[in-house]
Amino acid sequence: MAWFETWFDTPYYHILYKDRDFAEAENFITLLINYLNIQKDSKIIDLACGKGRHSVFLNKLGYQVLGLDLSHQSIDHNKQFENSDLKFEVHDMRNEIFPEISAEKVDAVLNLFTSFGYFEDENDDRKVFQSISNVMKDNGYFVLDFLNAKWVENTLIEEDKTSKEGIDFTIKKKIEDQHVIKDITFNDDGKDYHFFEKVKLHTLDEINSYAEEFGFERVQIFGDYHLNEFDLETSPRCINVFKKKSDN
Missing domain, CATH: 2.60.40 (Immunoglobulin-like)
Structure with a gap:
């Protein structure tokens, strides 16, 4: 099994990272949603949702949310939070998001807090963009919050x-x-x-090439969770905002 299939499903992973700043995370999500201007009741996928805290917060903000994660333990834990507008399913982000998981196309997909770059084969990276593109409405947003390799x-x-x-x-x-x-x-x-x-240090150009291949246009890059401007040398994050191009 790949490292992420075992490590993320252990209690020790959650113990090690238990002190993450969730107040900062929720503030970031609020700023991001306001920037994207996503209307209430829109459909959002929280891809690699972990234990669901951010999915729950997005739902409280007024969105229909589907949280997806590879970890069975995390999804089992998250089921307690479900309601008519908040669902959780086990899902490998490299696979197609089938109708039984998401019956309708969505307005946004959020992949937050370095939940990308785990795969050895670049075709697996491409599959992630492909599956997101296939489930997204035209002009929808895909946010890939990744580390800044140079930083x-x-x-x-x-x-x-x-x-x-x-x-x-x-x-x-x-x-x-x-x-x-x-x-x-x-x-x-x-x-x-x-x-x-083990996380691949994808460059901006590599990430953008995947996005363009599957119909996305990068419209913004933020450098931190306060949505400050990206600087290659000093920004801790590389928060890519992509927009799905219309087929028309």
Whole structure:
């Protein structure tokens, strides 16, 4: 199994990242939705939704939301939040979003907080854009919130240690073959564990070439979660806003 199929489905992944700033995330989503000017009751897919916090928040803002994630454990957890306008399904983002998952085309797809770049084969990356394009209305928006490769290279910390819920995590990072690799080791109840994360450092041009191939036009790039202007050297994020071209 690929690293993301095992690591994301463990309780340790959620323990390690439990202190993420959700207030900042919700503020970002609010700013983003206001920028996109998406009308209330529009249909939004939260692609790679994790434990659903952002899907729930989007639903509270007044949208019909479908949260999709590869992790069965996450989706099982999210089912408790479902209502008539909020649904969750297990889904691999490389696969077509079939009618039984989303019966109608959607107004926007959000892929947030570095939920892309996991695949070794670039054709898998292309499949993501293909599946999103196929499920989206003309003039709909696809937001790909990705890391800024140049900033990652400039700020890489090779080793760090952190303690969460009594577990001491050692995290080592390196850049190798255009990937940032994070090795995560720890001991719990006398047993040693080793997981890793591997994300391809896609360039702006690579991402844009995928988008254009499947009918998207990039209309904006933001550099952080406050929607400040993107700067290649100093921006921590590369938040791509794409618009689906009309077939007419």
